Amino acid sequence: MKTAFRDVKKDIRRRIVQGVWGAGDLLPNEVDLAQEFQCARATVNRAMRELADEGLVERKRKAGTRVLSSPVRQARFHIPIVRKEIEGRGAMYRYALVNREIIDTPDWLRARLGLEQGKQVLHLTCMHYGDSSPYQYEDRWINLAALPQAAEADFDSVGPNEWLIAEVPYSDAEISFSALTAEADVARHLSCAQGDPLFLAERSTWFETRAITYVRLVFHRGYRMTTRY
Amino acid sequence: MKTAFRDVKKDIRRRIVQGVWGAGDLLPNEVDLAQEFQCARATVNRAMRELADEGLVERKRKAGTRVLSSPVRQARFHIPIVRKEIEGRGAMYRYALVNREIIDTPDWLRARLGLEQGKQVLHLTCMHYGDSSPYQYEDRWINLAALPQAAEADFDSVGPNEWLIAEVPYSDAEISFSALTAEADVARHLSCAQGDPLFLAERSTWFETRAITYVRLVFHRGYRMTTRY
DNA sequence: TAGTGGTCTAGACCACCAC
């Protein structure tokens, strides 16, 4: 008789997937369910709350709890530090700075990060290797207005990602996945052919409304981002 | 003084991101925090549990709660029904069945789904359009050993995705994202050029250890999957 | 306005595991 809320959750989930309660159906309220399961309402509440969190049911005050007609299927992806990702695969991690420049903020970047005035940004390009094979090409832009100390940082030995993690935590981030074909420069760095399809992750981060950084991460050919749910 | 657990959560998060508690540090225990915040231990517990769920801290009995040294960054992606995704963008959804065949299970599919013996599978290819523009090319494989009724289903008007949702819920799924270049056939269906980079989502689903289906979803050129976290 | 979920409380017992 331990972890009662898990049992309640399992049972309710079972009834939903088995069709006892079909799509759109109204479930009994928490008091009734608590009586049925012989537990406290708080226990039912937690079970139901987690089911709602997983996108299986929808809860509204007064309206009650309903089975979602088309369950909002969602998956969680872990966004690993590239070094850890490589080392986690048992490979030797190596980092190299390719280029570094300080320039006026390009318009497209200002638009993307919602910057008001065009100060300067630190633009870095780097490579991450696993066992000497190119793993990821990083195209990093750091807002110097928000992080002036980045201009002094030494990115020869430490990647901007790890530097940023140690320096400034972020509060909000937006991430996108898409596909692109390798242009000459990227192809050379990633040791693939021009025109090869590559997986691209883009991330913008903010700390309390202040834009911190925007990064394009281009993965080696054949990279797959996988998760179970 | 409402939703106290959110306030507690916010405050603890603030202290972590501001460095009051650094990476690896041990946080006060729940009883002490409850006293500090003048609330019940259950309230602190919920706040801390959610922070742990978000990957900011790590909790162990007896050992206490510690700030994770490298926060496990994770993002949630909603896996929408393609019809809803298209309609959600204000476009008209249209579906078309391209091809349908019943064949012996190919070896690569058997390996991928962990099928033991090679029965037959239903292989469907379909197109999904938004306002008459190609949106997604679907390459669907359904395990007939687990779902014999799929052989009789009419996929001329209803997409396999929606049919499956109504027919069998799944319990486990694996999803992968990657990039590929358009081959002649796909390029024709998606109205793009051969060699264009396309975003690919692959999903395998099981229901209580029984493999249900494997699908390759190739999105139109320029598709981006985005989320905030 | 009434019904439902959202949350808090104070107390309790228990499981785990680092010390």
Add this chain to the structure above:
DNA sequence: TGGTGGTCTAGACCACTAT
């Protein structure tokens, strides 16, 4: 083995919103 988090309870008040 003792301290810590994990969970349950019974009751209470409140916020939201469908009707």
